[in-house]
Amino acid sequence: MxxxxxxxxxxxxxxxxxxxxxxxxxxxxxxxxxxxxxxxxxxxxxxxxxxxxxxxxxxxxYRYYEDFNVAMTDFTIIxxxxxxxxxxxxxxxLEDLNALAEQNGKRLKGMFAEIYDPYRAGHHEFGGVKPMDPYVRREVLSHLGYKRLDFPYVHPSWNNDGEAVTELDLCFLPMRDNTNELETELIVSFLKRYYTVLPNKPQSWYDMVEQLEAQQTAALLPI
Structure with a gap:
């Protein structure tokens, strides 16, 4: 391959x-x-x-942010x-991202990903390909080491219509073992950068950001 x-x-x-x-x-x-x-x-x-x-x-x-030293996985298709x-x-x-971080003079801090919560999300067939089933994907990502950030996550709709999507969790794959929390300053900075392309964000997204800014860290929990 x-x-x-x-x-x-x-x-x-x-x-x-x-x-x-x-x-x-x-x-x-x-x-x-x-x-x-x-x-x-x-x-x-x-x-x-x-x-x-x-x-x-x-x-x-996916993408790598040099100034944050983190990556974001946009999607994976099997x-x-x-x-x-x-x-x-x-x-x-991961090989590619580690090389990019090394070129940046750093060791990769980790990788964000939005992950469907199948217990809240609607029914998704994903082309009938079983490895893409939300239950399977969530378990696989857990095995890879992803953890759920402990706050109610609001995803602005990619239709740019100002609608809020609440059936996803924002997760993070830390590169260092025994990492159980992430600084909210990084989370907020990342979210503001990532969603610059969507000017029509729901008010609940701004409320989420404001709540994050009022605390120093967010816990990383099992998914």
Missing amino acids: EFRRITSIEDPLFRQMHRLMQEIFPPEEVLEFELWKEPLEDPGIRVFVALHEDDVVGATE GRPGLGIGRFLAEKR
């Missing part, structure tokens, strides 16, 4: 990847084909596919069971 970076919508592999996204994710969560042009050309956004026998069978998008795609993508992504 190959780990291949996509930097243009003209790359034939991107068409395969976009088709896979349409098969796996709900329609409202898939950016239109042409709208991917700028994100793919952004050097700070890293989009890779897992290539197996010339077929795109998985993908991941297109087929039985190929070890999830482990392959996780290992290759």
Whole structure:
């Protein structure tokens, strides 16, 4: 299996990847084909596919913030069971991030991810691919070491309509063992940066940020 970076919508592999996204994710969560042009050309956004026998069978998008020394996983797609795609993508992504942090003269602090809470979320088929089932994904991410940040998380809708999405948890994968809390200054700074692209945030998002700013740390709990 190959780990291949996509930097243009003209790359034939991107068409395969976009088709896979349409098969796996709900329609409202898939950016239109042409709208991917700028994100793919952004050097700070890293989009890779897992290539197996010339077929795109998985993908991941993530980014590294040099000033925060943390990463954010935007999504991971496993297109087929039985190929070890999830482990392959996780290992290759971490290798790349560790190299980026080393170039930055640091050791990676950790990685954020938004994770569905299947006990609160609606029913998601995710293309019928069982490894993408929210219950399975949550357990896998727990095994990888992700922990849930202990506060009610509000995700601004990617439709930029000002709606609040509350069926996700903001989680963090600490690179150091026995890390049981995270400074809220980092969390707030990260969230403000990450969601700059969405000007229409719900009031509950601003309330969440204000509550975080009133405390010093947030506990990291099992998921």
